[in-house]
Amino acid sequence: MNAAVRTIAVGGAHPYAVQVGPGLLDAGDALAAQVRGRHVLLVSDSHVAPRYAARVVAALSAHTPARVAVACVAAGEAAKSLDGFAGLLRELADLGATRDACVFALGGGVVGDLAGFAAACWMRGIDLVQLPTTLLAMVDSAIGGKTAIDLPQGKNLVGAFHPPRAVFADTAVLRTLPERELRAGLAEVVKYGAIMDAPFLDWLRAHTAALLAREDAALAAAIARSCAHKAAIVARDPHEHGERALLNFGHTFAHAIEAEQGYGGCNHGEAVAIGMLLAARLSAALGLAAPAHAQQLQALLAGFGLPTALPAGLAAEALLARMRLDKKAAGNGLRFVLWDGPGAARLLAGVPEAAVLEVLRSA
Numbered sequence: 493m494n495a496a497v498r499t500i501a502v503g504g505a506h507p508y509a510v511q512v513g514p515g516l517l518d519a520g521d522a523l524a525a526q527v528r529g530r531h532v533l534l535v536s537d538s539h540v541a542p543r544y545a546a547r548v549v550a551a552l553s554a555h556t557p558a559r560v561a562v563a564c565v566a567a568g569e570a571a572k573s574l575d576g577f578a579g580l581l582r583e584l585a586d587l588g589a590t591r592d593a594c595v596f597a598l599g600g601g602v603v604g605d606l607a608g609f610a611a612a613c614w615m616r617g618i619d620l621v622q623l624p625t626t627l628l629a630m631v632d633s634a635i636g637g638k639t640a641i642d643l644p645q646g647k648n649l650v651g652a653f654h655p656p657r658a659v660f661a662d663t664a665v666l667r668t669l670p671e672r673e674l675r676a677g678l679a680e681v682v683k684y685g686a687i688m689d690a691p692f693l694d695w696l697r698a699h700t701a702a703l704l705a706r707e708d709a710a711l712a713a714a715i716a717r718s719c720a721h722k723a724a725i726v727a728r729d730p731h732e733h734g735e736r737a738l739l740n741f742g743h744t745f746a747h748a749i750e751a752e753q754g755y756g757g758c759n760h761g762e763a764v765a766i767g768m769l770l771a772a773r774l775s776a777a778l779g780l781a782a783p784a785h786a787q788q789l790q791a792l793l794a795g796f797g798l799p800t801a802l803p804a805g806l807a808a809e810a811l812l813a814r815m816r817l818d819k820k821a822a823g824n825g826l827r828f829v830l831w832d833g834p835g836a837a838r839l840l841a842g843v844p845e846a847a848v849l850e851v852l853r854s855a
């Protein structure tokens with residue numbers, strides 16, 4: 493294996509390895525070692541498949557006799573839908589996929605969540621291998637086993653926990669990632685610093701230019717540190733009974749924004765950037781973090797070229813109504829991940845709706 497490849501182990505009841513480094517999509521022996529049966533469905537999207545799917549098929553086919561079929565969904569969040577899900581079930585049926593079949597998800601978080609959910613449901617669960625191709629998917633969505641699709645009513649409302657057998661993050665593919673998507677991934681990177689690693693925030697501030705310039709060393713360091721944080725949390729709390737909820741910092745606002753825009757406005761990372769800032773302001777309004785911390789967070793996100801204001805045309809009341817269907821909400825009201833300042837966050841129940849509305853109205 494390439495010396496530049498790093499391995500992060502995810503522990504727990506279903507342990508697996510996250511490998512990160514250049515050239516992994518061509519590591520046919522390692523990819524094929526995950527295949528137990530005779531059927532592979534390689535799921536990708538219309539931007540990624542033309543660039544990388546043939547390489548993965550060739551790498552796999554050189555090392556396994558399994559039949560490899562390719563399913564290509566339209567690029568973009570809209571594919572993470574009931575229709576997209578049904579399409580993948582049809583592909584698995586056409587392939588004749590048996591219970592030992594394996595789904596490979598080659599793409600960003602949309603492909604990972606959608607293909608992962610199909611793998612979770614087909615015959616009540618078949619093998620899944622994540623091949624993340626966006627920064628966001630490498631540092632976040634490919635790890636931890638959350639799979640889901642969206643409904644018009646809300647993000648990720650239908651899903652399952654279905655951990656992958658393995659994750660191979662080929663960092664060489666980040667060269668073709670559009671600028672906007674690189675920035676989106678950096679939002680989730682900032683999240684780790686915000687909730688659990690204050691020195692990482694300082695490091696990100698110092699390496700903003702290097703990350704935006706896609707310097708190999710800076711990207712590799714940011715990915716490794718983010719993956720290590722995610723791996724540690726999901727190993728301790730795979731089903732979000734406790735601390736895993738902290739990974740949802742900014743997401744109550746973000747998911748409301750995405751759904752309210754019909755999944756065609758901000759991408760997920762952009763919505764998370766805005767959401768983290770609103771959560772920081774809400775925390776300040778409730779007397780947790782200092783207002784100055786929210787301003788520092790805003791400066792860092794803006795430095796990465798991420799949006800920090802609510803997009804025009806979104807009504808505060810409509811966003812609040814969306815939040816009532818957030819998965820962290822309970823019968824007794826909204827629960828938010830709030831901020832205690834750099835490196836510390838907590839889940840708080842019973843957050844007054846009036847305070848949330850006030851933050852939304854002033855954003």
Ligand SMILES: NC(=O)c1ccc[n+]([C@@H]2O[C@H](COP(=O)([O-])OP(=O)(O)OC[C@H]3O[C@@H](n4cnc5c(N)ncnc54)[C@H](O)[C@@H]3O)[C@@H](O)[C@H]2O)c1
Nearest residue numbers: 539567600601602625626628629632633638665668669760
């Ligand atoms: N399961 C989880 O734990 C988790 C965590 C975070 C986010 N998510 C989900 O992930 C999704 C967002 O994922 P995303 O930001 O990766 O978006 P995405 O999957 O839509 O990918 C972004 C865009 O980049 C393109 N692309 C991907 N890789 C490329 C490459 N190497 N070169 C060129 N183009 C490339 C895609 O085709 C797409 O157009 C959301 O649905 C979000 O809810 C899930």
Ligand SMILES: O=C(O)C(=O)C[C@@H](O)[C@H](O)[C@H](O)COP(=O)(O)O
Nearest residue numbers: 632636638647648736739740743819
């Ligand atoms: O892995 C997690 O747990 C996260 O919350 C990571 C988030 O970045 C991600 O967007 C996740 O899909 C949100 O989960 P949800 O449970 O709020 O749908």
Ligand SMILES: [Zn+2]
Nearest residue numbers: 680743760764
């Ligand atoms: Zn997220």
